[in-house]
Structures are given as C-alpha cells and as structure tokens.
Amino acid sequence: MKILCTNDDGYLATGIRVLAAAAHSLGAVTVVAPDREQSATSHSLTLHHPLRARRTPDGVHVVDGTPTDCVILALSELLVERPDLCVSGVNHGPNMGEDVLYSGTVAAAMEATVIGIPAIAFSYAGDRFEELDGWDGVVRSVLSSILGQDRFPKDTLFNVNLPATDPADVRGIKVTSLGRRRYAESITRAKDPSGKEYFWIGGGSVTWRGPEDSDFQAVQDGYVSVTPLHLDLTNYKLLEEIRAWDLTL
Numbered sequence: 001m002k003i004l005c006t007n008d009d010g011y012l013a014t015g016i017r018v019l020a021a022a023a024h025s026l027g028a029v030t031v032v033a034p035d036r037e038q039s040a041t042s043h044s045l046t047l048h049h050p051l052r053a054r055r056t057p058d059g060v061h062v063v064d065g066t067p068t069d070c071v072i073l074a075l076s077e078l079l080v081e082r083p084d085l086c087v088s089g090v091n092h093g094p095n096m097g098e099d100v101l102y103s104g105t106v107a108a109a110m111e112a113t114v115i116g117i118p119a120i121a122f123s124y125a126g127d128r129f130e131e132l133d134g135w136d137g138v139v140r141s142v143l144s145s146i147l148g149q150d151r152f153p154k155d156t157l158f159n160v161n162l163p164a165t166d167p168a169d170v171r172g173i174k175v176t177s178l179g180r181r182r183y184a185e186s187i188t189r190a191k192d193p194s195g196k197e198y199f200w201i202g203g204g205s206v207t208w209r210g211p212e213d214s215d216f217q218a219v220q221d222g223y224v225s226v227t228p229l230h231l232d233l234t235n236y237k238l239l240e241e242i243r244a245w246d247l248t249l
Contacts, residue, residue, distance in 0.1 A: 001027030004074055004083040004112070008038040008067045008091065008104030011060050014132045015090035019122055022139040023087050026147065030083070032061040032074040039093075041066045043107040053078060067108035075115060085147070086112035089122030090139065092129045094161050096215040097181040097208065100229060109157045113231060118152040125219045126164030138167050142224060145173065153228065161215055161225040174218040176225045179210030 003023045007016040011033035023029045032053075046065040053063045053073060061078050063070045071086065091105040100106045109119035122139060124132060142160055146152075163170060186204030191197050208216040218225040 001085060002081055002083045003027050003029045004071070004079065004086045005029050005031045006033050006067055006070045006074070006086070006088050006108045008034065008041060008108065010034050010037050011062050013092060014129050015092055015124065018132050018136050019087055019090045019139060022136050022143060025140050026143060027084070030061070030074070030079060032063060032070045032078055034067060034070060035062045035064045038066050038104045040102045041104040041107070042102050043068050043110060045069060067104040068111045071108050071111040083117060086117050086119040087122065087143070088119065090132060090135065090162070091123035093123065093127070094125035094219065095121065095123040095159060096161055096219065096225070097179040097210070099181070100159060100178065106159055110231070113155065113157045119157040120146060120160060121157060122160045122162065124162045134167050135162060138162065138170055138224065142173065142226070146226070155232070156228050156230045159227040159229050161219050163219045163222050163224065165222050169222060170224060171222045172224070173226055174223040176215040176218045176227045177211065177213050178227060179208050179214035179216040181206055181208050181216070
C-alpha cells in the first residue's frame with residue numbers, strides 16, 4: 001500500500017512523525033507537509049504567489065503552502081505513483097464539531113477524498129503534545145481497524161479524535177456524529193506599542209452540546225472518536241420544503 005502523509009502543524013511536528021511511523025506498518029509512506037504551522041487554514045489554496053517545494057535528507061517533501069496545497073502538489077508533481085491512502089495529522093489539538101470546517105488537517109484529508117483517494121484525519125484532544133509519541137500503537141490500531149473493513153465508503157473521509165488521556169487508558173473506539181461548540185470571549189482587543197488598536201482571534205472558553213453519540217462526548221469519556229464525513233453538504237431533509245417556497249425573481 002502506498003500512503004501519503006500530511007498535516008497542518010508543519011513537517012517538524014511531533015504528530016506527523018507519530019502518524020507516519022504508525023502508517024509504515026501498513027505500507028510505503030511519503031510525507032508531504034507544510035514548512036510551518038498552517039492551523040485554521042481550512043481548504044484554502046495558494047493562488048497569489050508561486051509554491052516552492054524542497055526535500056529533506058530523510059526524504060520529506062516540504063511545501064511553503066497550505067495542507068490542501070500539499071495534497072494537490074503531491075498528487076500532481078511530487079509522487080511517482082498515486083497513493084492508495086492519505087492520512088493527515090496527528091493534529092496538535094482536537095478537531096470536533098464545527099472545527100472540521102476550519103481545520104487544515106481535515107481539509108487535507110477532504111482534498112484527497114475529492115480526488116478519489118481514501119483519507120483519514122487524526123487529531124489529539126490533549127495539550128501535552130510531547131506525549132504524542134506514546135500514541136503510535138493506538139493510531140496503528142485505528143488505521144488497521146478502518147482499513148480492515150470490506151470497503152472504504154465512497155466520497156467519505158474519517159475524522160478521528162484521540163482523547164486527552166494516557167494511551168493505556170483508552171476505553172475503545174466509538175463511531176460518532178459531530179457535536180456543536182460555541183466559543184466565548186475568543187477575541188482580544190488591545191493596542192500595540194504605538195497605540196494602534198488590534199484584534200486577536202483565539203482562546204476563550206468553549207462549551208459543547210449534542211446527542212450522546214457526539215464526538216466530544218466520546219472523547220470526554222476516554223474513547224477514540226471516529227466520525228464519517230461526506231462531501232455533499234446538501235440538507236436533503238429540507239429539499240421538498242424549500243422547493244415549495246415561492247422563490248421568484
């Protein structure tokens with residue numbers, strides 16, 4: 001099996017090293033990753049300046065672009081053969097609920113899915129990223145479990161979140177739906193040394209809600225959360241209702 005490995009935390013991140021090591025047990029791994037952190041870049045492309053790629057002595061392809069750029073460049077120019085699987089992560093931080101709309105980690109897996117390559121995104125819900133090395137065995141087991149099924153669903157990627165616990169204490173795997181989260185006081189308003197006002201997005205407190213099978217609930221309870229995501233955002237339940245509206249020009 002030929003595997004493309006990427007992320008949004010940059011090629012030097014602990015998470016991508018752990019994911020690549022776990023994926024090596026399944027096949028030949030090629031890493032194509034951003035040259036710096038690209039968190040919250042979502043599915044953005046670099047269109048206003050040329051992309052540059054270099055190769056490190058240990059064979060990692062480093063791209064000065066977004067995670068989506070990395071996948072496109074890998075498949076179009078950098079890889080000799082089309083991969084059978086794309087894995088993204090392990091992200092330094094969770095990607096649950098609406099986070100999947102902002103995440104570069106999930107976007108990289110989604111781009112591979114768009115192209116027709118099975119993809120799995122991994123994230124770690126804890127904040128002690130130096131301890132990610134201990135998750136190699138769990139990540140390997142999750143990969144083997146998903147890929148050991150009869151088929152990989154078409155137009156679907158799997159979003160995996162690892163709980164903030166010791167790997168030995170993981171209670172198992174739960175198949176989940178996306179929860180809903182809300183940030184409070186996530187914008188800082190201040191002035192720089194010259195007295196000019198600026199705003200900084202990030203931080204604040206987070207509250208979660210959702211049904212019992214939500215991703216955040218599974219992770220909170222010590223389980224690995226596996227959420228199937230598909231590309232079609234159409235709200236099919238509302239199609240007939242909206243078609244009955246009097247929408248005219």
